[in-house]
Amino acid sequence: MSPAVAVWGIAAAATGAVIVRPWRIPEPVWAVAGAAALVLSGLLPVGAAWRGVAAGTDVYLFLTGMMLLAEVARQQGLFDWLAAHAAALARGSARRLFTLVYVVGTAVTVFMSNDATAVVLTPAVAAVTRAVKAEQPLPYLLVCAFIANAASFVLPISNPANLVIYGSRMPPLPQWLSTYAFPSLLSIVATYVALRLTQRRALLQPVAVQVAMPALTRAGRAAAAGIVATAVALMAVSALDWQLGLPTCLAGLATLVPVALLGRSSLWSVLRNVSWGVLPLVAGLFVMVEAVDGTGIIGMLAEALRSSMERSPDGAAWGSGVLVGLACNVMNNLPAGLIVAHAVQAAPGTPQLTAAALIGIDLGPNLTVTGSLATLLWLAALRREGLQVGAALFFRLGLVVMPPALVLALAALLYIG
Numbered sequence: 434m435s436p437a438v439a440v441w442g443i444a445a446a447a448t449g450a451v452i453v454r455p456w457r458i459p460e461p462v463w464a465v466a467g468a469a470a471l472v473l474s475g476l477l478p479v480g481a482a483w484r485g486v487a488a489g490t491d492v493y494l495f496l497t498g499m500m501l502l503a504e505v506a507r508q509q510g511l512f513d514w515l516a517a518h519a520a521a522l523a524r525g526s527a528r529r530l531f532t533l534v535y536v537v538g539t540a541v542t543v544f545m546s547n548d549a550t551a552v553v554l555t556p557a558v559a560a561v562t563r564a565v566k567a568e569q570p571l572p573y574l575l576v577c578a579f580i581a582n583a584a585s586f587v588l589p590i591s592n593p594a595n596l597v598i599y600g601s602r603m604p605p606l607p608q609w610l611s612t613y614a615f616p617s618l619l620s621i622v623a624t625y626v627a628l629r630l631t632q633r634r635a636l637l638q639p640v641a642v643q644v645a646m647p648a649l650t651r652a653g654r655a656a657a658a659g660i661v662a663t664a665v666a667l668m669a670v671s672a673l674d675w676q677l678g679l680p681t682c683l684a685g686l687a688t689l690v691p692v693a694l695l696g697r698s699s700l701w702s703v704l705r706n707v708s709w710g711v712l713p714l715v716a717g718l719f720v721m722v723e724a725v726d727g728t729g730i731i732g733m734l735a736e737a738l739r740s741s742m743e744r745s746p747d748g749a750a751w752g753s754g755v756l757v758g759l760a761c762n763v764m765n766n767l768p769a770g771l772i773v774a775h776a777v778q779a780a781p782g783t784p785q786l787t788a789a790a791l792i793g794i795d796l797g798p799n800l801t802v803t804g805s806l807a808t809l810l811w812l813a814a815l816r817r818e819g820l821q822v823g824a825a826l827f828f829r830l831g832l833v834v835m836p837p838a839l840v841l842a843l844a845a846l847l848y849i850g
Contacts (some may be wrong), residue, residue, distance in 0.1 A: 436476055437728040443470050444721045448764050451714070452803040460809065461710040464717025477724040485723030486716050492593050493712050494678030499546050500707045501685030502660055503553040505692050508703060509653040511660075512541075512557040517646050520561045525642040527572075530565065531632070534558055534573050535625055538580040544664040547581035547592050547807040552708065555814035565640035571822070572632035574815065578799075578827075579834055581807040583624035585795045587617040590667045590677055593715075594805075597770045598791045600778070606672035612788050615849060616842035620796055623838040631833055652696030659688030711806075715767065722771040734776035746783060747847055754789035754843045758797020758835075766805045770794045785847060792842050799838070800831035 447467020451460045468485075471477040506512055519537055523530035538558075542550045555577045562570035585592035589603055596603070604612070629636070649657075663684035670680045693700050741749035753773075761769045773790050798804025802812055802824050815822060 439474070440471065440476050440724045440728050441730075443467055443474070443476070444725055444768075445764075447717070447721060448768055451718075452765055452809070459710055461712075461714040461717065464714045464721070466717075468717040468720035471721065471724045477720070477727070481723055481727065482720050485720035488723070489715055489719040491676045491678035492596055492715055494682040495546075495590075495593055495596060496548070496711055496715065498663075498678075498681030498683070498685035499549055500552075500709075500711070501682075501689050501703065502545065502656075502663060503549045504703050504707050505685075505689055506656045506660060507553050507556075508698065508706070509650060509656045509692060509696060510647055511649065511653050511656050512553050513560060514647050514649045514653060516554075516557040516561040517564065517644055520565050520640075520644045521646065523565070523640060525639055527567065527636040527638055527640050528629075530561075530567075530640055531572055531576065531629065531636055532625075534561075534576045535580060535628075538576050539584045539621060542581055542584040543587045543591050545660065546590060547585040547805070548711075548810055550577055550581040551807040551811040552814060555811055556818060559815075559818040559820065561644075564644050567640050568638045569635040570820070572628075572635045574820065574822075575628060575632070575830065578808055578811045579624050579628055579830075580621070581811065582796055582799045582805055583620045583838055584617065585807075586613050586620075586791060588668065589671050590664070590681070592795050592807075594766055594770045594794050595791060596677060597767070598774045598777070598787065598794060600774060602778075603671065603674060603676070604784075605674045606668055609671065612784070612846070613792075616792060616845040619841040619845050620792075620838045623841050624799070624834055627834040627837060628830070631830055650696065652692050652698070655692045655695050656688065659684070659692065663688065708810075714806075718768045719771065722768060722775070725772060726775055730772075734772070746785070750783075750785045750789040750847055751843060753786055754793040754839065754846075757790050757793030758839055759800070761794060761797045762801040762804045765803060765809075766794050766798045788846055789843055792839070792846065796835065796839050796842060799835040800828065802827045 444467060447463050450463035454460060468482065472479060472482050515537055519533040520530060522533055538550055538554055541554050555574060558573050558577055559570065562573050567573065586595060589595050589609055663681070666680060666684055667677055670677060689700065689703060693703065741752060757769060757773055773794065777787050777790055798808060802808050812822065
Protein backbone atom coordinates (compact mmCIF):
# COMPACT_ATOMS: atom_id res chain seq x y z
CA MET A 434 0.00 0.00 0.00
CA SER A 435 1.39 3.42 -0.95
CA PRO A 436 1.88 6.04 1.79
CA ALA A 437 -0.68 8.35 0.14
CA VAL A 438 -3.36 5.64 0.17
CA ALA A 439 -2.54 4.82 3.81
CA VAL A 440 -2.84 8.50 4.80
CA TRP A 441 -6.18 8.82 3.06
CA GLY A 442 -7.40 5.56 4.61
CA ILE A 443 -6.55 6.65 8.15
CA ALA A 444 -7.93 10.15 7.65
CA ALA A 445 -11.16 8.83 6.12
CA ALA A 446 -11.64 6.25 8.87
CA ALA A 447 -11.00 8.77 11.64
CA THR A 448 -13.26 11.40 10.08
CA GLY A 449 -15.99 8.82 9.56
CA ALA A 450 -15.71 7.75 13.19
CA VAL A 451 -15.99 11.39 14.29
CA ILE A 452 -19.26 11.62 12.39
CA VAL A 453 -20.75 8.21 13.28
CA ARG A 454 -19.40 7.91 16.87
CA PRO A 455 -18.99 4.09 17.00
CA TRP A 456 -19.78 2.63 20.43
CA ARG A 457 -20.74 6.17 21.47
CA ILE A 458 -17.09 7.05 21.97
CA PRO A 459 -16.79 10.88 21.95
CA GLU A 460 -15.79 12.57 18.72
CA PRO A 461 -12.50 14.05 20.01
CA VAL A 462 -11.16 10.57 20.81
CA TRP A 463 -11.47 9.52 17.17
CA ALA A 464 -9.88 12.71 15.83
CA VAL A 465 -6.93 12.45 18.19
CA ALA A 466 -6.61 8.71 17.48
CA GLY A 467 -6.46 9.39 13.74
CA ALA A 468 -3.77 12.04 14.23
CA ALA A 469 -1.79 9.74 16.54
CA ALA A 470 -2.03 6.84 14.09
CA LEU A 471 -0.56 8.99 11.32
CA VAL A 472 2.39 9.97 13.52
CA LEU A 473 3.02 6.54 15.09
CA SER A 474 2.91 4.82 11.71
CA GLY A 475 5.60 7.15 10.40
CA LEU A 476 3.29 8.58 7.73
CA LEU A 477 3.50 12.07 9.25
CA PRO A 478 6.66 13.45 10.89
CA VAL A 479 6.27 14.84 14.40
CA GLY A 480 7.32 18.29 13.18
CA ALA A 481 4.63 18.30 10.51
CA ALA A 482 2.04 17.16 13.05
CA TRP A 483 3.02 20.03 15.32
CA ARG A 484 2.68 22.47 12.39
CA GLY A 485 -0.84 21.15 11.88
CA VAL A 486 -1.69 21.69 15.55
CA ALA A 487 -0.16 25.17 15.57
CA ALA A 488 -2.06 26.16 12.42
CA GLY A 489 -5.29 26.04 14.42
CA THR A 490 -4.20 28.41 17.21
CA ASP A 491 -6.54 31.24 16.23
CA VAL A 492 -9.46 28.84 15.94
CA TYR A 493 -8.74 27.34 19.40
CA LEU A 494 -8.66 30.80 20.97
CA PHE A 495 -11.86 31.80 19.18
CA LEU A 496 -13.69 28.66 20.30
CA THR A 497 -12.41 29.03 23.88
CA GLY A 498 -13.74 32.58 24.15
CA MET A 499 -17.09 31.68 22.62
CA MET A 500 -17.52 28.62 24.83
CA LEU A 501 -16.76 30.66 27.94
CA LEU A 502 -19.30 33.31 26.93
CA ALA A 503 -21.91 30.69 26.11
CA GLU A 504 -21.45 28.79 29.37
CA VAL A 505 -21.57 31.98 31.44
CA ALA A 506 -24.80 33.00 29.68
CA ARG A 507 -26.27 29.53 30.19
CA GLN A 508 -25.48 29.38 33.90
CA GLN A 509 -26.89 32.85 34.52
CA GLY A 510 -30.11 32.01 32.66
CA LEU A 511 -29.68 34.65 29.97
CA PHE A 512 -30.76 32.44 27.09
CA ASP A 513 -33.69 31.03 29.05
CA TRP A 514 -34.77 34.60 29.78
CA LEU A 515 -34.56 35.57 26.10
CA ALA A 516 -36.42 32.46 25.00
CA ALA A 517 -39.16 33.00 27.62
CA HIS A 518 -39.69 36.53 26.36
CA ALA A 519 -39.96 35.19 22.83
CA ALA A 520 -42.59 32.69 24.03
CA ALA A 521 -44.55 35.43 25.78
CA LEU A 522 -44.46 37.58 22.65
CA ALA A 523 -45.92 34.66 20.68
CA ARG A 524 -49.26 35.14 22.49
CA GLY A 525 -50.42 31.59 21.85
CA SER A 526 -49.46 31.47 18.16
CA ALA A 527 -47.17 28.62 17.13
CA ARG A 528 -46.30 30.38 13.89
CA ARG A 529 -45.37 33.58 15.70
CA LEU A 530 -43.28 31.59 18.18
CA PHE A 531 -41.51 29.86 15.29
CA THR A 532 -40.64 33.23 13.75
CA LEU A 533 -39.43 34.66 17.06
CA VAL A 534 -37.20 31.65 17.71
CA TYR A 535 -35.84 32.07 14.19
CA VAL A 536 -35.03 35.73 14.87
CA VAL A 537 -33.32 34.94 18.17
CA GLY A 538 -31.41 32.08 16.54
CA THR A 539 -30.27 34.39 13.76
CA ALA A 540 -29.03 36.99 16.25
CA VAL A 541 -27.16 34.41 18.35
CA THR A 542 -25.54 32.91 15.24
CA VAL A 543 -24.50 36.26 13.82
CA PHE A 544 -23.01 37.70 17.01
CA MET A 545 -21.89 34.58 18.91
CA SER A 546 -21.24 31.90 16.26
CA ASN A 547 -23.23 28.96 14.98
CA ASP A 548 -21.78 26.66 17.64
CA ALA A 549 -23.30 28.85 20.37
CA THR A 550 -26.69 28.52 18.66
CA ALA A 551 -26.38 24.75 18.58
CA VAL A 552 -25.02 24.27 22.09
CA VAL A 553 -26.72 26.98 24.14
CA LEU A 554 -29.91 28.00 22.38
CA THR A 555 -31.13 24.46 21.70
CA PRO A 556 -31.70 23.57 25.39
CA ALA A 557 -33.33 26.96 25.94
CA VAL A 558 -35.73 26.40 23.03
CA ALA A 559 -36.48 22.90 24.32
CA ALA A 560 -37.38 24.43 27.69
CA VAL A 561 -39.64 26.97 26.00
CA THR A 562 -41.50 24.27 24.06
CA ARG A 563 -42.19 22.53 27.35
CA ALA A 564 -43.29 25.78 28.98
CA VAL A 565 -45.80 26.55 26.22
CA LYS A 566 -46.91 22.89 26.13
CA ALA A 567 -46.14 22.56 22.42
CA GLU A 568 -47.50 19.25 21.14
CA GLN A 569 -44.78 19.12 18.48
CA PRO A 570 -41.51 20.72 19.65
CA LEU A 571 -39.50 19.64 16.61
CA PRO A 572 -40.18 22.68 14.34
CA TYR A 573 -38.69 25.07 16.89
CA LEU A 574 -35.68 22.84 17.54
CA LEU A 575 -35.02 22.47 13.82
CA VAL A 576 -34.66 26.24 13.67
CA CYS A 577 -31.57 25.99 15.89
CA ALA A 578 -29.91 23.54 13.50
CA PHE A 579 -30.73 25.22 10.19
CA ILE A 580 -30.20 28.86 11.14
CA ALA A 581 -26.87 27.95 12.74
CA ASN A 582 -25.56 27.32 9.22
CA ALA A 583 -27.77 29.63 7.16
CA ALA A 584 -26.73 32.78 9.06
CA SER A 585 -23.12 31.78 9.64
CA PHE A 586 -21.51 34.02 7.04
CA VAL A 587 -23.11 37.32 8.02
CA LEU A 588 -19.96 38.25 9.96
CA PRO A 589 -16.49 36.71 10.22
CA ILE A 590 -17.29 35.79 13.83
CA SER A 591 -20.45 33.90 12.91
CA ASN A 592 -18.66 30.62 12.11
CA PRO A 593 -15.16 29.35 13.04
CA ALA A 594 -14.99 27.91 9.50
CA ASN A 595 -14.76 31.50 8.24
CA LEU A 596 -11.46 31.83 10.09
CA VAL A 597 -10.27 28.59 8.51
CA ILE A 598 -11.05 29.66 4.95
CA TYR A 599 -9.36 33.05 5.15
CA GLY A 600 -6.70 32.38 7.78
CA SER A 601 -4.48 35.43 8.12
CA ARG A 602 -6.05 37.01 5.01
CA MET A 603 -9.38 37.95 6.65
CA PRO A 604 -11.00 40.84 4.72
CA PRO A 605 -11.73 44.08 6.61
CA LEU A 606 -15.28 44.25 7.93
CA PRO A 607 -16.61 46.74 5.33
CA GLN A 608 -15.29 44.52 2.54
CA TRP A 609 -16.76 41.43 4.24
CA LEU A 610 -20.19 43.04 4.50
CA SER A 611 -20.15 44.25 0.91
CA THR A 612 -19.41 40.68 -0.20
CA TYR A 613 -21.64 38.64 2.09
CA ALA A 614 -24.46 40.88 3.37
CA PHE A 615 -26.93 40.27 0.52
CA PRO A 616 -26.10 36.57 0.01
CA SER A 617 -26.57 36.11 3.78
CA LEU A 618 -29.93 37.87 3.70
CA LEU A 619 -31.16 35.62 0.88
CA SER A 620 -29.83 32.55 2.69
CA ILE A 621 -31.64 33.46 5.91
CA VAL A 622 -34.92 34.32 4.18
CA ALA A 623 -34.89 31.29 1.86
CA THR A 624 -34.15 28.95 4.77
CA TYR A 625 -36.97 30.47 6.80
CA VAL A 626 -39.49 30.14 3.97
CA ALA A 627 -38.55 26.55 3.15
CA LEU A 628 -38.46 25.44 6.79
CA ARG A 629 -41.73 27.22 7.55
CA LEU A 630 -43.42 25.48 4.60
CA THR A 631 -42.18 22.04 5.64
CA GLN A 632 -43.47 22.59 9.19
CA ARG A 633 -46.75 24.32 8.33
CA ARG A 634 -49.00 21.52 9.62
CA ALA A 635 -47.21 21.22 12.94
CA LEU A 636 -47.43 24.99 13.38
CA LEU A 637 -51.24 24.91 13.25
CA GLN A 638 -51.24 23.62 16.82
CA PRO A 639 -51.82 26.36 19.45
CA VAL A 640 -49.34 26.96 22.27
CA ALA A 641 -49.96 28.16 25.81
CA VAL A 642 -50.43 31.89 26.33
CA GLN A 643 -49.25 32.08 29.93
CA VAL A 644 -45.51 31.45 30.28
CA ALA A 645 -43.44 31.53 33.45
CA MET A 646 -41.02 34.45 33.15
CA PRO A 647 -37.66 33.90 34.86
CA ALA A 648 -36.01 36.90 36.46
CA LEU A 649 -32.72 38.10 35.07
CA THR A 650 -30.21 38.66 37.87
CA ARG A 651 -27.49 41.28 37.99
CA ALA A 652 -25.04 38.59 36.95
CA GLY A 653 -27.30 37.71 34.01
CA ARG A 654 -27.41 41.35 32.94
CA ALA A 655 -23.64 41.51 33.23
CA ALA A 656 -23.36 38.42 31.03
CA ALA A 657 -25.61 40.08 28.44
CA ALA A 658 -23.50 43.23 28.57
CA GLY A 659 -20.35 41.15 28.14
CA ILE A 660 -21.76 39.42 25.07
CA VAL A 661 -22.85 42.70 23.48
CA ALA A 662 -19.48 44.28 24.27
CA THR A 663 -17.72 41.25 22.80
CA ALA A 664 -19.74 41.47 19.59
CA VAL A 665 -18.93 45.17 19.23
CA ALA A 666 -15.26 44.58 20.00
CA LEU A 667 -14.99 41.75 17.49
CA MET A 668 -16.58 43.82 14.76
CA ALA A 669 -14.04 46.55 15.51
CA VAL A 670 -11.19 44.03 15.47
CA SER A 671 -12.44 42.63 12.17
CA ALA A 672 -12.59 46.14 10.73
CA LEU A 673 -8.92 46.56 11.70
CA ASP A 674 -8.08 43.31 9.86
CA TRP A 675 -6.77 41.63 13.03
CA GLN A 676 -7.15 37.96 13.86
CA LEU A 677 -10.20 37.25 16.00
CA GLY A 678 -9.01 34.40 18.22
CA LEU A 679 -7.09 36.21 20.97
CA PRO A 680 -9.61 39.09 21.35
CA THR A 681 -12.44 36.57 21.60
CA CYS A 682 -10.62 34.56 24.26
CA LEU A 683 -9.79 37.69 26.27
CA ALA A 684 -13.41 38.88 25.98
CA GLY A 685 -14.63 35.54 27.33
CA LEU A 686 -12.27 35.77 30.31
CA ALA A 687 -13.16 39.42 30.90
CA THR A 688 -16.85 38.49 31.04
CA LEU A 689 -16.36 35.35 33.12
CA VAL A 690 -14.64 36.90 36.14
CA PRO A 691 -17.05 39.79 36.97
CA VAL A 692 -20.12 37.67 36.26
CA ALA A 693 -18.83 34.97 38.61
CA LEU A 694 -18.23 37.58 41.33
CA LEU A 695 -21.66 39.18 40.87
CA GLY A 696 -23.40 35.82 40.82
CA ARG A 697 -21.31 34.52 43.71
CA SER A 698 -20.59 31.44 41.64
CA SER A 699 -17.44 29.41 41.19
CA LEU A 700 -15.17 29.95 38.24
CA TRP A 701 -14.55 26.23 38.37
CA SER A 702 -18.27 25.60 37.76
CA VAL A 703 -18.05 27.41 34.43
CA LEU A 704 -14.73 25.88 33.42
CA ARG A 705 -15.93 22.38 34.32
CA ASN A 706 -18.99 22.61 32.10
CA VAL A 707 -17.31 24.02 28.99
CA SER A 708 -17.09 21.45 26.19
CA TRP A 709 -13.28 21.41 26.10
CA GLY A 710 -13.32 18.30 23.94
CA VAL A 711 -13.99 20.51 20.93
CA LEU A 712 -10.38 21.74 21.03
CA PRO A 713 -8.62 18.35 20.63
CA LEU A 714 -11.25 17.46 18.03
CA VAL A 715 -10.29 20.50 15.96
CA ALA A 716 -6.57 19.93 16.57
CA GLY A 717 -6.84 16.33 15.38
CA LEU A 718 -8.58 17.46 12.22
CA PHE A 719 -5.86 20.03 11.56
CA VAL A 720 -3.20 17.33 11.90
CA MET A 721 -5.03 15.02 9.48
CA VAL A 722 -5.33 17.83 6.94
CA GLU A 723 -1.57 18.42 7.28
CA ALA A 724 -1.03 14.76 6.41
CA VAL A 725 -3.46 14.91 3.48
CA ASP A 726 -1.66 18.00 2.22
CA GLY A 727 1.51 15.93 2.02
CA THR A 728 -0.11 13.49 -0.41
CA GLY A 729 -0.34 16.16 -3.10
CA ILE A 730 -4.16 16.22 -3.26
CA ILE A 731 -4.34 19.87 -2.33
CA GLY A 732 -1.94 20.73 -5.14
CA MET A 733 -4.15 18.82 -7.56
CA LEU A 734 -7.24 20.66 -6.31
CA ALA A 735 -5.42 23.97 -6.68
CA GLU A 736 -4.48 23.09 -10.26
CA ALA A 737 -8.08 22.11 -11.02
CA LEU A 738 -9.29 25.44 -9.63
CA ARG A 739 -6.65 27.28 -11.66
CA SER A 740 -7.74 25.55 -14.87
CA SER A 741 -11.41 26.21 -14.15
CA MET A 742 -10.70 29.88 -13.52
CA GLU A 743 -8.98 30.16 -16.89
CA ARG A 744 -11.96 28.63 -18.70
CA SER A 745 -14.77 30.36 -16.84
CA PRO A 746 -14.41 32.39 -13.62
CA ASP A 747 -18.15 32.31 -12.92
CA GLY A 748 -18.35 28.60 -13.69
CA ALA A 749 -15.42 27.92 -11.36
CA ALA A 750 -17.10 29.87 -8.57
CA TRP A 751 -20.43 28.06 -9.08
CA GLY A 752 -18.67 24.71 -9.15
CA SER A 753 -16.62 25.55 -6.09
CA GLY A 754 -19.65 26.61 -4.03
CA VAL A 755 -21.86 23.67 -5.00
CA LEU A 756 -19.22 20.93 -4.88
CA VAL A 757 -17.77 22.14 -1.58
CA GLY A 758 -21.28 22.36 -0.13
CA LEU A 759 -21.95 18.75 -1.08
CA ALA A 760 -18.51 17.58 0.08
CA CYS A 761 -19.19 18.93 3.57
CA ASN A 762 -21.94 16.36 3.98
CA VAL A 763 -19.51 13.55 3.19
CA MET A 764 -16.58 14.58 5.39
CA ASN A 765 -17.93 17.39 7.66
CA ASN A 766 -17.35 21.06 6.94
CA LEU A 767 -14.34 21.58 9.22
CA PRO A 768 -11.95 19.14 7.50
CA ALA A 769 -13.48 20.07 4.14
CA GLY A 770 -12.88 23.72 4.95
CA LEU A 771 -9.28 23.08 5.90
CA ILE A 772 -8.60 21.28 2.62
CA VAL A 773 -10.43 23.87 0.52
CA ALA A 774 -8.64 26.72 2.31
CA HIS A 775 -5.26 25.24 1.39
CA ALA A 776 -6.35 24.68 -2.21
CA VAL A 777 -7.83 28.17 -2.66
CA GLN A 778 -4.75 29.81 -1.16
CA ALA A 779 -2.52 27.80 -3.51
CA ALA A 780 -4.52 28.77 -6.61
CA PRO A 781 -4.32 32.35 -7.92
CA GLY A 782 -8.08 32.68 -7.97
CA THR A 783 -10.36 35.64 -7.50
CA PRO A 784 -12.03 36.84 -4.29
CA GLN A 785 -15.32 35.51 -5.70
CA LEU A 786 -13.89 31.98 -5.84
CA THR A 787 -12.92 32.13 -2.17
CA ALA A 788 -16.28 33.65 -1.25
CA ALA A 789 -18.19 30.95 -3.15
CA ALA A 790 -16.18 28.26 -1.38
CA LEU A 791 -16.95 29.85 1.99
CA ILE A 792 -20.68 29.96 1.25
CA GLY A 793 -20.52 26.27 0.31
CA ILE A 794 -18.64 25.44 3.52
CA ASP A 795 -21.08 27.40 5.72
CA LEU A 796 -24.42 26.69 4.04
CA GLY A 797 -23.92 23.32 2.35
CA PRO A 798 -23.99 21.38 5.68
CA ASN A 799 -27.74 22.05 5.99
CA LEU A 800 -28.29 18.96 3.84
CA THR A 801 -27.39 16.28 6.44
CA VAL A 802 -26.81 15.87 10.17
CA THR A 803 -23.14 15.09 9.50
CA GLY A 804 -22.48 18.28 7.55
CA SER A 805 -21.13 20.60 10.22
CA LEU A 806 -19.72 20.60 13.71
CA ALA A 807 -22.63 22.83 14.78
CA THR A 808 -25.19 20.23 13.65
CA LEU A 809 -23.33 17.47 15.48
CA LEU A 810 -23.35 19.64 18.62
CA TRP A 811 -27.07 20.25 18.08
CA LEU A 812 -27.71 16.49 17.97
CA ALA A 813 -25.75 16.09 21.21
CA ALA A 814 -27.84 18.85 22.83
CA LEU A 815 -31.03 17.11 21.72
CA ARG A 816 -29.82 13.84 23.22
CA ARG A 817 -29.33 15.57 26.57
CA GLU A 818 -32.94 16.73 26.34
CA GLY A 819 -34.13 13.17 25.67
CA LEU A 820 -34.99 13.96 22.04
CA GLN A 821 -33.88 12.27 18.82
CA VAL A 822 -33.86 13.39 15.19
CA GLY A 823 -33.12 10.70 12.64
CA ALA A 824 -30.66 11.21 9.80
CA ALA A 825 -33.32 10.29 7.22
CA LEU A 826 -35.77 12.91 8.52
CA PHE A 827 -33.11 15.61 8.52
CA PHE A 828 -32.00 14.65 5.00
CA ARG A 829 -35.56 14.90 3.67
CA LEU A 830 -35.83 18.38 5.15
CA GLY A 831 -32.34 19.31 3.95
CA LEU A 832 -33.26 18.44 0.37
CA VAL A 833 -35.97 21.09 0.53
CA VAL A 834 -34.21 23.70 2.68
CA MET A 835 -30.56 23.77 1.59
CA PRO A 836 -30.48 23.87 -2.27
CA PRO A 837 -32.62 27.01 -2.77
CA ALA A 838 -30.66 28.90 -0.12
CA LEU A 839 -27.32 27.86 -1.62
CA VAL A 840 -28.31 28.72 -5.19
CA LEU A 841 -29.73 32.13 -4.20
CA ALA A 842 -26.69 32.99 -2.06
CA LEU A 843 -24.25 32.07 -4.84
CA ALA A 844 -26.31 33.93 -7.45
CA ALA A 845 -26.33 37.04 -5.25
CA LEU A 846 -22.58 36.77 -4.78
CA LEU A 847 -21.77 36.37 -8.46
CA TYR A 848 -24.34 38.55 -10.19
CA ILE A 849 -25.60 41.12 -7.69
CA GLY A 850 -22.86 41.71 -5.10
